Amino acid sequence: MAFTETDRVIFTKEMKKDYTILLPNMLPMHFKIMAEVFRQYGYHAELLENDGRDVIECGLKYTHNDTCYPALLVIGQFINALQSGKYDLNKTAVMMTQTGGGCRASNYIALIRKALKKAGMPQVPVISLNVAGLEKNPGFQLTLPFGKRILYSVYYGDLLMNLVQQCRPYELQKGQTQALADRWVAHLTEEMKNSKKVNYKTVQENYARILQDFERNIPRSGKRLVRVGIVGEIYVKFSPLANNNLEDFLVAEGAEPVMAGLLDFLMYSVNTAVVDHRLYKMNKLRAKIMKFAYDFLHKKQLDFIRLYRENSSFVPPNDFEKTRAAIQGYIGEGVQMGEGWLLTAEMLELIESGAKNVVCAQPFGCLPNHIVGKGMMKIIREKHPGVNLVSIDYDSSASRINQENRLKLMLAGANRVMQEEEAARKTAQEQQTLEAAQG
């Protein structure tokens, strides 16, 4: 084991050859494709799929009980996997992302190390995946081509997630949407092995093919369903383990879940340095680089919006510039702790796009997100009468029944409003027909 003066186990170049790196699972489709990218760069990466109460209990056992719920779950997933007997503890490492933001998420790495020690596995290296120049390990390098492929996984994952959300509630044959998405995940994962196929031209071609495939090959009913927006702390918003399968629940209850993809969060994170310089005169060079990265990502997002329109009738993702503009009069871009202004912006964008029922999924006790989520609801309701905003706390002891009852209550109200609107529309139509007949 290679230790530093801070007692951190360094992931060395030698370890790269025969260590397995465990990745936590936040977005199943995105991360499956990403795991293959890691393998292409010589890392034996494995995406963890263990979940359920055992993972939560494991997290509770090895972390302090006021630890943020996302950290508790990630630690629980790692330790539960390491204790399963499936891995050689002297040949396994774990990986965690670090955004470098001001909130506790940047310290999850230290919590993982502490938990590993407590569980009797201090030799397991914890690798930080970050672009902020935080912790470094000689055995792991995030090069530009490697980063580019990870970005492609985000593009593909966002597309497939979005199409599943738009098709699954309406599919005529149960399970058909997810089966098609799984086939595409398998195909794209395989394609990541072929370096000739890994370029932006192929990404655009695949985008068009995927959109057409879902459009043509998933027969959908024309029924009208309530669209429910989901916003929240990034891990709880996306991870089915953290939000008790929120999307599945909404679909089973006859609603369509709607949410922004991971690209929006990346753009928000990249934009942070630009805002820091504009408002607080922080690091000018970093701001310039990040502005370049932001413009690059935004251009790609506009390409994707165009591809949606050219190849399908699906609702494209929002233009992030509009997302940024949506917060005018509500909150400033300087609010960057947790998901910061982005969470408020996502609620506003969803309302704007017709999803007037929004669930804000929060880890219990997550102060920054309660401020930009629940804390902003009063002013949003005042300016948008008729919207239905529900904040739901998630943690290890939160009652699932309570969470689901609150969601059912929200859906009951939303369905009633939709029926009233339908009835009013029908009456107006009949009135028009009658008037036309009378001459």
Ligand code: SF4
């Ligand atoms: S945003 Fe919330 S959950 Fe995430 S680190 Fe901060 S307090 Fe914890």
